[in-house]
Amino acid sequence: xxxxxxxxxxxxxxxxxxxxxxxxxxxxxxxxxxxxxxxxxxxxxxxxxxxxxxxxxxxxxxxxxxxxxxxxxxxxxxxxxxxxxxxxxxxxxxxxxxxxxxxxxxxxxxxxxxxxxxxxxxxxxxxxxxxxxxxxxxxxxxxxxxxxxxxxxxxxxxxxxxxxxxxxxxxxxxxxxxxxxxxxxxxxxxxxxxxxxxxxxxxxxxxxxxxxxxxxxxxxxxxxxxxxxxxxxxxxxxxxxxxxxxxxxxxxxxxxxxxxxxxxxxxxxxxxxxxxxxxxxxxxxxxxxxxxxxxxxxxxxxxxxxxxxxxxxxxxxxxxxxxxxxxxxxxxxxxxxxxxxxxxxxxxxxxxxxxxxxxxxxxxxxxxxxxxxxxxxxxxxxxxxxxxxxxxxxxxxxxxxxxxxxxxxxxxxxxxxxxxxxxxxxxxxxxxxxxxxxxxxx
Ligand code: SF4
Numbered sequence: 001x002x003x004x005x006x007x008x009x010x011x012x013x014x015x016x017x018x019x020x021x022x023x024x025x026x027x028x029x030x031x032x033x034x035x036x037x038x039x040x041x042x043x044x045x046x047x048x049x050x051x052x053x054x055x056x057x058x059x060x061x062x063x064x065x066x067x068x069x070x071x072x073x074x075x076x077x078x079x080x081x082x083x084x085x086x087x088x089x090x091x092x093x094x095x096x097x098x099x100x101x102x103x104x105x106x107x108x109x110x111x112x113x114x115x116x117x118x119x120x121x122x123x124x125x126x127x128x129x130x131x132x133x134x135x136x137x138x139x140x141x142x143x144x145x146x147x148x149x150x151x152x153x154x155x156x157x158x159x160x161x162x163x164x165x166x167x168x169x170x171x172x173x174x175x176x177x178x179x180x181x182x183x184x185x186x187x188x189x190x191x192x193x194x195x196x197x198x199x200x201x202x203x204x205x206x207x208x209x210x211x212x213x214x215x216x217x218x219x220x221x222x223x224x225x226x227x228x229x230x231x232x233x234x235x236x237x238x239x240x241x242x243x244x245x246x247x248x249x250x251x252x253x254x255x256x257x258x259x260x261x262x263x264x265x266x267x268x269x270x271x272x273x274x275x276x277x278x279x280x281x282x283x284x285x286x287x288x289x290x291x292x293x294x295x296x297x298x299x300x301x302x303x304x305x306x307x308x309x310x311x312x313x314x315x316x317x318x319x320x321x322x323x324x325x326x327x328x329x330x331x332x333x334x335x336x337x338x339x340x341x342x343x344x345x346x347x348x349x350x351x352x353x354x355x356x357x358x359x360x361x362x363x364x365x366x367x368x369x370x371x372x373x374x375x376x377x378x379x380x381x382x383x384x385x386x387x388x389x390x391x392x393x394x395x396x397x398x399x400x401x402x403x404x405x406x407x408x409x410x411x412x413x414x415x416x417x418x419x420x421x422x423x424x425x426x427x428x429x430x431x432x433x434x435x436x437x438x439x440x441x442x
Pocket of ligand 1: 026027028029030032033034035079080081109145
C-alpha cells in the first residue's frame with residue numbers, strides 16, 4: 001500500500017467539506033481497522049500531528065454555517081485518534097474563538113477521555129462527541145481494539161453526560177468474536193448512559209481480511225432483526241449501518257427527547273410526507289428542511305392514518321428527528337440540471353450497490369427526458385463485502401459498464417479526489433474511454 005504524507009490540496013479539499021483531519025496516529029489496533037486489509041496499489045496518505053499554525057491556515061476553507069468534523073475518516077487520509085494530537089485542546093479553543101456558534105463534531109476511540117480531558121472539552125461547546133466504544137466490557141475492548149486501559153473509555157459515557165456534552169455511541173458489531181450478548185449489552189449500556197443515538201455497524205471486510213472477520217451475508221439481516229427487537233425496549237434511536245434502504249420514504253427512525261419534534265408528538269415509524277405543504281423528496285430532504293425551518297406544519301402517515309402536527313422551533317435549530325441517510329435532494333436536482341444541459345438520449349448512472357435502488361426510486365417518480373439505466377457497480381478492487389460508492393475504482397466502473405451504450409455516464413463524485421483521480425490514481429474519464437463521463441456529488 002502506497003502511503004505518502006498527505007498533500008496540502010487533499011487537506012484543503014477536506015476542509016472545504018468542513019472536515020479537519022488532525023492526525024493519522026492511533027493508539028489502539030482494532031481488528032476491523034480498514035488500514036489492515038487494504039489491497040496493494042491503494043493510494044492513501046499519512047498525516048502527522050497537525051499544528052495549530054497549520055489548522056489556522058486551513059480554517060480559511062471552513063464554512064461557519066456547517067458543523068466542523070474532526071476524527072472522521074476522509075477517503076484517502078488514514079484516520080487516527082484526534083486526542084493523540086498534543087495540540088488538540090489549543091486547536092479546539094482556537095476554533096471556538098474563531099467560529100463562535102459553529103458546532104464541532106469529534107469522533108474518538110475513548111482511550112483518552114479522562115475526567116480532565118472531558119472538563120476541557122466542555123469548554124468548547126457546542127460540541128458533540130461520537131464515541132467508538134465497540135464493546136461495553138473490558139475483555140471486549142481488549143479483544144476488538146487492543147485497548148490496554150479499557151476502564152477509561154468505559155467511564156467516558158457517564159463523564160460526557162455529566163458534563164452536558166451530547167454524545168452518540170458507535171459499535172462495530174462482531175458477534176462472531178464477542179457474541180451477540182456483548183453487542184446487546186453495549187447497545188443498552190450506551191443508551192442507559194445517555195447516548196443520543198447508537199450506530200451499529202457491520203464491519204466492511206476486503207478480500208484480504210483474515211477469516212475471522214468474514215461472515216455470511218445473512219448476518220446483516222440477523223443484525224437488523226435483533227436491533228429492531230432491542231429497539232422495542234430502548235428509547236434511544238438505534239441505527240444500523242448500512243441501513244439497506246430501497247425507498248425514499250422519510251420514515252422517522254427516532255425522536256430525541258426534549259426536542260421540538262418530541263414536543264410535537266412525532267414518533268418513530270411515522271413517515272413524513274409534506275413539510276409546510278410541500279412534498280418531501282427523501283429522508284435527507286426531510287431532515288434538512290426541518291433543520292432550516294422555523295415553526296412549521298409537518299404532515300405524516302403511519303399505518304394508513306394521516307395527521308398533521310406543528311413543530312415549534314427556531315430556524316436552524318435541530319428538530320430532534322433522526323433518519324437513516326438516503327439520497328440528497330440537491331444531488332438529484334443537480335442530476336436533473338445535468339440532463340437538461342446535456343440533453344442525452346440515453347444516460348447511465350453507475351453507482352454503488354447500496355445507492356442504486358435509491359437512484360431507481362427517485363427516477364421512478366420523475367418524468368425523465370431520456371432513458372435511464374442505473375448500474376450497480378460491485379467492488380472488485382476491495383472485494384469482500386465492500387459496497388459503498390467512495391471505495392469504487394475506475395476498474396470497477398469499467399467492468400460494470402463494459403460495452404453498455406449511452407450518450408452520458410454519471411459516476412459518484414465521492415469515489416474521486418479533487419483532481420478527479422480514483423483510489424489508485426486513475427482519472428475518472430477512463431471509466432468509459434471516448435465517451436462523455438461526468439461526476440456528481442451526492
Ligand atoms: S480507532 Fe480507528 S484508526 Fe484506530 S485502530 Fe481503531 S479503527 Fe483504526
